[in-house]
Amino acid sequence: MQKHLSGNCLFLSGSSSVFAAVFYRILGMRKPKFILLFILLVLAEVQLKAQAPNQGSIKGSLADDQKNALPYATVILKNAEDSSIYRTVLSNDKGVFSITPVAEGNYVLEISMLSFEKVKKNIAVDQTRPSIDLGVITLKNAANMLKDVTIKADIPLTEHQLDKTVVNIGQNLTTEGSTVWEVLRKLPGVQVTPDGQITLNGKPGANVLIDGKTTYLSSEDLAGLLGGMQASGIQRIELMSNPSSKYDAAGTAGIINIVKKKNTKEGINGSINAGAGQGHYGRYNGGFTFSYKNEHINLFVNNTYTYNKRFSSSEVTSDISGPNNNLLTEQASTNHSNSTNRNYRPTLGLDIYLSKRSTLTLSGTAGFGSAGSGLISGMDLLDSLRNKVNHIAYSSTLHDNPFNYTAGIQLAHQLDTAGRSFTVNADHSEYRNFPLQTNYNMLNDAAGNFVSETNNLLVQHRQLDIYATKADYVQPLKNKGNFEAGIKSSYVKANNNNTAYDLTGGQQVIDPVQSDYTVNSENINAAYVNLNKSWSNLSAEAGLRAEQTVTKGKERLTGETVNLNYLQLFPSLFLNDKINEQNSLTLRLGRRTDRPDYHELVPFRRPQTATLFFQGNPNLKPQVSWHGELAWNFQQALTLTLNYDIVSDYIRTFPFLDTNKTTITRRPVNVQKAHSWEIDLAYAKKLLSWWSTDNTLAFYRNAFNGQAAGYSLDNAGLVSLQFNTNNSFRISSVLSAECDWEYDSKRQFVNSTYGAYSVLDLGLKRSLFAGKGSLTLNANNILQSEDRNAIDRNNGLYQVTNLHFYSRSVSLNFAYRFGSGKTAKTKVNSGSEDEQKRAGS
CATH class of the missing domain: 2.40.170.20 (TonB-dependent receptor, beta-barrel domain)
Incomplete structure (x- = not known):
């Protein structure tokens, strides 16, 4: 594995034809034009961005009203045009931060830290001013603002994300006192046949994971394991009909990932x-x-x-x-x-x-x-x-x-x-x-x-x-x-x-x-x-x-x-x-x-x-x-x-x-x-x-x-x-x-x-x-x-x-x-x- 981004990009660029050929052969399609085009565009974008000239830098230091340094504050640099995040850094133990390299353009710098008010600054980096030193930035104490404030948010029962559906079972009252096996049978799209096979979206062959780890158990032993687990200890269950390559390939119907609760x-x-x-x-x-x-x-x-x-x-x-x-x-x-x-x-x-x-x-x-x-x-x-x-x-x-x-x-x-x-x-x-x-x-x-x-x-x-x-x-x-x-x-x-x-x-x-x-x-x-x-x-x-x-x-x-x-x-x-x-x-x-x-x-x-x-x-x-x-x-x-x-x-x-x-x-x-x-x-x-x-x-x-x-x-x-x-x-x-x-x-x-x-x-x-x-x-x-x-x-x-x-x-x-x-x-x-x-x- 290459240690630097440029090395990765060169490797990917040199292998793009091989990567495309692998997709061509696997898909068994005569003209997979759109997929090949997409892959080549992504690889080209990665390489171009890696080789783009980034000339500038932004630095400064953070302190409170008493001129005490503020270590480990979050500093976010965003593109002014679409508010997308360009770079995120932390201030060091002396409150100093540095962002480099920075390409030419207009940015918004956001600085935030718990118990302090957020600071925003508009910054332009160009050839006339490639390096910017903001000096000492003072953050105002927001302790009075935080007093007696309670934040509540309704967590939905299900969330539809790019690659999965998340079921927050802690939001379901009828799961109280149930086992995980009983809850599994109630999930949308999940069925359990009389012989113990788990189907997802009408298809058998679902792979059940616990905290992202494959169980490797037979349907009988899996039912026994989940039948002994209380639903009260589960944070959420993720349903993935088409998991990404990061996950094990086992499970033709997809993956059911059971995520246990953890202290925060x-x-x-x-x-x-x-x-x-x-x-x-x-x-x-x-x-x-x-x-x-x-x-x-x-x-x-x-x-x-x-x-x-x-x-x-x-x-x-x-x-x-x-x-x-x-x-x-x-x-x-x-x-x-x-x-x-x-x-x-x-x-x-x-x-x-x-x-x-x-x-x-x-x-x-x-x-x-x-x-x-x-x-x-x-x-x-x-x-x-x-x-x-x-x-x-x-x-x-x-x-x-x-x-x-x-x-x-x-x-x-x-x-x-x-x-x-x-x-x-x-x-x-x-x-x-x-x-x-x-x-x-x-x-x-x-x-x-x-x-x-x-x-x-x-x-x-x-x-x-x-x-x-x-x-x-x-x-x-x-x-x-x-x-x-x-x-x-x-x-x-x-x-x-x-x-x-x-x-x-x-x-x-x-x-x-x-x-x-x-x-x-x-x-x-x-x-x-x-x-x-x-x-x-x-x-x-x-x-x-x-x-x-x-x-x-x-x-x-x-x-x-x-x-x-x-x-x-x-x-x-x-x-x-x-x-x-x-x-x-x-x-x-x-x-x-x-x-x-x-x-x-x-x-x-x-x-x-x-x-x-x-x-x-x-x-x-x-x-x-x-x-x-x-x-x-x-x-x-x-x-x-x-x-x-x-x-x-x-x-x-x-x-x-x-x-x-x-x-x-x-x-x-x-x-x-x-x-x-x-x-x-x-x-x-x-x-x-x-x-x-x-x-x-x-x-x-x-x-x-x-x-x-x-x-x-x-x-x-x-x-x-x-x-x-x-x-x-x-x-x-x-x-x-x-x-x-x-x-x-x-x-x-x-x-x-x-x-x-x-x-x-x-x-x-x-x-x-x-x-x-x-x-x-x-x-x-x-x-x-x-x-x-x-x-x-x-x-x-x-x-x-x-x-x-x-x-x-x-x-x-x-x-x-x-x-x-x-x-x-x-x-x-x-x-x-x-x-x-x-x-x-």
């Missing part, structure tokens, strides 16, 4: 919270936070406790047909399941301010507790005439004591006051699960007479170790521009040891056929460059990310191995045109991938019910997608977005009928081609002084074609609808209310169709103790309308499932804040602030 106040501060609720079962939560911040350190400690028990039921009918579509057998079952989770999540964070420009951050989070589930199922086996032949009584219990932790260290350093900066991160995470599952089957004939029984035990040990290091560099360019570059390397190792035992003669005997021991590893090495530039009405950003993936897998009992090594390129492009004060257009283009979950690569066949199994596929390929969207925004309130995606090697889990024509095994496979379109309409506005509304309406369709699992697929899909509305009401200065409603219509993914459902939540909040405390009453899913059906079709199999979710509940939550509540001192943010937020700093 000086002195000693903290909070306590507790809540209880009642649904089908009881639920409880509690926790505390403590922080201490001064000019040297920022210490943050918290711990949360969550207890939740859920109940659901289903009816499943499976018709098994022969080659001529004639019915062979039918299976009809009724299932009742419950799950219990008890979680503790302590967190420790420490910022050490090594200097005015350097911060060392240490962080650690642990999660431990217990988890359990139970399933009771009764299944009738019918013949081709739907006469009852047998009955299977099945029961299963699972107990687990999961444990996980994440530890990280980060160094953020601002190289100069102009904004050049770099950050370096190193993280290690570990997830351990020890599920102990018992399965019991009893087979009776049609008259209820005992025929046979099986009783087995499945002992499992799953361990996931994650190591990641990354470095990011930011180089500000003149006139609202940035050059960014970074590298990252991650290594993940997954151990899955499953030992099955049969109860024979009163003893547990190992069943080698049902046992499995698999070790998988994945190493991803990545590098990216990113350029962004703003003009008076146009903003542009272009980036390229390269990722090398090395995957190895071995089944130790059979000796079967998997070895993959491939390189992928992921370009991204953003354009925003501010047409006028009321209208703007945004274009987003990008390429992304979705690698299989580690459990999807393990060929172990795990029982789920008496006749249903899940088995991984070691030959799964990563899916790759091209994403494009065009958005129009009107008055920062109304947004219309058009999306289109093209996906190859789409990953989907199919139900397969086994050769015995009785049992069913679900396996993940690659679908050759998929494409989807979507139309989104979002409207958010404060309609009245006491009423704010936030709404999203989306229409979308997913279509699939090509080869999948050995047969031809031609599925045009369904046009589906999703609607979210949030309305908040300020009843008085201490009382507020909220109403959330979500509706999802019938939708389809390959050979699976899910029925419509809706959810209505209400919340009421009362402020206490002069705003330091609050009491919140929530009613969730009050209409008990989250039930839906699912239909799966495959060769020789037609399966209908009716799902019942007993999630209606009422909860009462109390929160109280304590401490000095002093606002932190003014601090200069480095040009890498966004990267620091992503890295959890």
Whole structure:
């Protein structure tokens, strides 16, 4: 990496033809004139600006009324014509500042410092006066002006930015006392399928990050992790349908980034919270936070406790047909399941301010507790005439004591006051699960007479170790521009040891056929460059990310191995045109991938019910997608977005009928081609002084074609609808209310169709103790309308499932804040602030 801007520009200039050729090849377009033109214009602009003659300088010193020097005041030089920022510096410890070089032109110099009145000066730099010495500038004390002033600002629930939608969940009353998993299911454009897959804007394959860090977890383990996290500890959730090259390329549907709260106040501060609720079962939560911040350190400690028990039921009918579509057998079952989770999540964070420009951050989070589930199922086996032949009584219990932790260290350093900066991160995470599952089957004939029984035990040990290091560099360019570059390397190792035992003669005997021991590893090495530039009405950003993936897998009992090594390129492009004060257009283009979950690569066949199994596929390929969207925004309130995606090697889990024509095994496979379109309409506005509304309406369709699992697929899909509305009401200065409603219509993914459902939540909040405390009453899913059906079709199999979710509940939550509540001192943010937020700093 070059150390100077001129070096960077020469490198970019010399490589512009190569960079353009890469885009030409990746996009697969015969005449990508507009993209090539844009890239060349940006590179030319960077080089011209870097080589432009900057001759002048501006200097001076700052003092108060008593002639005391004022160190570390903010000095901003703006272009007089459009008020754009030309350069920002700080005064040194003696109050002296210097801005150099400065091109010829007219400027406005703004000087500001906490507790002092702002100073503005008009300055002209030309050939007759290239160097300007302003001498001593006196700032007047503004302490009297600041007395007894309280500033309040309404933070919107959702914010639409250039590359993402930000949901400030702390503004939503109905999230009080909820887990992050429950909040995730309420976000606009987010859905969770019955099998735990997270979809974003109607497309599966969303990558969930926590503080900008990939979780690398299966859908089942991710649900367990987020189900143990309280929403009260989350600041915001960022939804990115087309992330920039700075982010990992994983997630064809985009990225969901969960950003935790962090202390920003000086002195000693903290909070306590507790809540209880009642649904089908009881639920409880509690926790505390403590922080201490001064000019040297920022210490943050918290711990949360969550207890939740859920109940659901289903009816499943499976018709098994022969080659001529004639019915062979039918299976009809009724299932009742419950799950219990008890979680503790302590967190420790420490910022050490090594200097005015350097911060060392240490962080650690642990999660431990217990988890359990139970399933009771009764299944009738019918013949081709739907006469009852047998009955299977099945029961299963699972107990687990999961444990996980994440530890990280980060160094953020601002190289100069102009904004050049770099950050370096190193993280290690570990997830351990020890599920102990018992399965019991009893087979009776049609008259209820005992025929046979099986009783087995499945002992499992799953361990996931994650190591990641990354470095990011930011180089500000003149006139609202940035050059960014970074590298990252991650290594993940997954151990899955499953030992099955049969109860024979009163003893547990190992069943080698049902046992499995698999070790998988994945190493991803990545590098990216990113350029962004703003003009008076146009903003542009272009980036390229390269990722090398090395995957190895071995089944130790059979000796079967998997070895993959491939390189992928992921370009991204953003354009925003501010047409006028009321209208703007945004274009987003990008390429992304979705690698299989580690459990999807393990060929172990795990029982789920008496006749249903899940088995991984070691030959799964990563899916790759091209994403494009065009958005129009009107008055920062109304947004219309058009999306289109093209996906190859789409990953989907199919139900397969086994050769015995009785049992069913679900396996993940690659679908050759998929494409989807979507139309989104979002409207958010404060309609009245006491009423704010936030709404999203989306229409979308997913279509699939090509080869999948050995047969031809031609599925045009369904046009589906999703609607979210949030309305908040300020009843008085201490009382507020909220109403959330979500509706999802019938939708389809390959050979699976899910029925419509809706959810209505209400919340009421009362402020206490002069705003330091609050009491919140929530009613969730009050209409008990989250039930839906699912239909799966495959060769020789037609399966209908009716799902019942007993999630209606009422909860009462109390929160109280304590401490000095002093606002932190003014601090200069480095040009890498966004990267620091992503890295959890």
